[in-house]
Every structure is written in C-alpha cells, then in structure tokens.
C-alpha cells in the first residue's frame with residue numbers, strides 16, 4: 001500500500017479503525033477474533049491503527065480496545081504507527097496538578113495497555129470548553145520533547161481551533177468525520193491542513209456502513225451499544241433520501257469491479273493527498289476489502305464525473321455529532 005504523511009509521520013494510505021472490537025456497532029467479537037483480525041490487517045500491509053482510551057463496551061470503562069490492540073501488535077510495534085486519544089477537562093487538570101500532568105497520566109495508562117513506551121499520534125478526543133487549546137498544544141509539545149509521543153492531533157475541530165493549536169505545537173493530524181455524505185471538512189479544514197502539512201484522518205469514511213450499499217430501510221441495527229440507532233443519516237427516511245447517492249456509488253462499483261465501500265474510500269484518496277481514511281469493521285473479510293480499496297484507482301475523468309454527480313445530489317441527515 002502507498003504511504004501518506006501525517007506531518008512527518010508516514011502511514012499507510014488506509015488505516016484501520018479498531019473501535020468496533022470494543023464499542024459502537026453492537027455485539028463485540030470474542031477477543032481472539034479481534035486480535036486475529038488486527039494481525040490479518042497488518043499482514044495485509046496495513047501499518048496504521050487507531051484506538052482510544054474510552055473504547056470499551058458501552059463506554060463504561062477505560063482501555064478495553066487499547067488492550068486488544070496492544071496484544072495484537074506488540075510483536076510488530078516498531079513497524080507500525082499507533083494512534084490513540086484522550087479526554088480531559090479543567091477538573092482533570094486540577095486533580096493532577098496541571099494540564100501536562102493530566103495528559104501524561106492518561107498517556108501512561110494508554111502506553112501500558114498498548115504495551116509500548118511511546119505513542120505515534122496522540123489526539124485530544126474532543127475539545128472541552130474549560131481548557132484552551134493552546135494549553136493542550138503546549139502540553140503535547142512537552143510530551144513530544146520527552147519522546148513519549150511522536151506527534152499529536154485534535155478530533156472534530158474547526159479550522160480556527162486547528163490554527164490556534166498549530167501555532168503553539170505543529171499538529172500531525174486532525175481526525176474529523178469525512179465521507180461522501182459528510183463533506184463539511186472540505187470547506188476550511190482540509191484546505192488549512194493541506195497548506196500546513198497536517199494529515200486529515202477521516203473517521204466514519206463509509207458513513208457507518210451506509211456507503212457500502214448494504215444498509216436498507218429494512219436493516220435492523222443491534223439493540224445494545226450500536227450508534228447506528230441514533231445516527232440521523234441512518235433513519236429510515238434519510239436512508240431513503242440518500243438512495244440516489246448509494247445508487248451512484250453502486251454504478252461506479254460495477255464499472256470498476258469494486259465494492260461500493262471501496263469506491264467511497266477510493267474517492268477520498270483521489271480527492272486529497274493528505275486524507276487518510278480509517279474505516280472500521282469487526283469483520284475480518286470486510287477489513288481486507290476496505291484495505292484493498294487502495295488498489296481501486298479512479299482516473300481523473302472517472303473521479304471528476306463521480307464528484308460532480310455527487311455534488312448535484314442532496315445529502316439527507318448528518319452523521320450526528322455534537323454541535324450539529
């Protein structure tokens with residue numbers, strides 16, 4: 001697989017989102033299955049893995065996902081790029097004595113669970129209004145100086161926050177939601193990142209499965225810990241409204257002898273050189289299918305026609321994050 005840069009950190013152009021082995025998409029697989037799925041992805045050429053301290057069943061604990069990722073990848077640690085995320089706020093900082101000490105406390109927990117002594121990309125999972133982004137950036141800079149992290153990032157942020165943070169400690173990556181049906185990042189965030197050598201790590205790039213074409217108005221999502229029950233884009237009405245987009249992708253899939261999910265990923269790889277999608281799946285075969293999207297190359301002509309057609313179609317419903 002080709003490589004891309006997040007700041008100075010080189011990653012495979014498609015990474016692997018590991019969240020669903022612990023949270024977010026219904027029943028989690030047995031641990032051994034998840035470990036094998038991650039190792040399969042590595043053997044298939046993927047060397048960029050995404051997790052977070054909060055990815056645990058029902059978000060009710062800390063570290064379930066990091067432990068799985070750590071077990072799966074400890075033997076190949078030097079060959080991979082590991083990204084994880086933390087939450088913090090002013091009371092957390094007060095409890096630990098400073099923002100830096102709070103970050104370091106979270107990082108040490110993550111490193112222990114990941115069985116490593118450094119993290120490649122350390123993200124603030126969400127901005128919290130009680131801490132200024134400059135303080136986070138300063139503390140991240142200290143962690144970089146100490147060799148505990150190689151680079152840092154922010155998640156679900158706008159261009160203003162990115163610019164303020166970047167002035168203090170240059171960012172490696174911004175992890176925002178981005179897909180064919182969630183294109184807000186194209187307005188300001190991606191252009192700013194492109195100009196400033198920041199990678200845009202695209203989460204939910206298959207729009208929680210919608211762009212695979214496998215979800216219909218009849219699909220029953222799981223009852224427990226399944227975000228698809230509240231993702232507005234996946235309401236019956238919006239699935240119906242978005243059908244012309246699904247059909248468009250399906251036509252390209254047929255033409256390119258690819259799957260719809262692969263077209264959705266190939267589209268963003270073609271569109272921007274600094275975008276790195278991290279599709280998530282708890283299914284071994286679909287993980288490989290998504291990685292193989294790197295082999296689906298859209299010509300300039302195909303891409304332009306697809307992108308133009310996409311722009312002419314109304315998107316029904318957002319993916320549904322805070323602030324929307």
Ligand SMILES: NC(=O)c1ccc[n+]([C@@H]2O[C@H](COP(=O)([O-])OP(=O)(O)OC[C@H]3O[C@@H](n4cnc5c(N)ncnc54)[C@H](OP(=O)(O)O)[C@@H]3O)[C@@H](O)[C@H]2O)c1
Pocket residue numbers: 016017018019020025050051125155156175176202203204205206207208209210212214259261262278279280281282283286289290
């Ligand atoms: N920074 C943040 O706030 C944030 C938020 C959300 C996620 N993330 C990260 O981003 C990663 C990806 O997000 P996501 O899981 O929402 O992405 P996604 O790939 O858009 O959605 C995952 C869903 O799509 C389905 N799917 C994926 N590939 C498919 C394919 N080829 N065919 C059919 N269905 C397919 C999966 O089903 P199956 O499991 O059945 O294959 C799963 O239900 C996460 O693992 C996590 O690391 C970050």
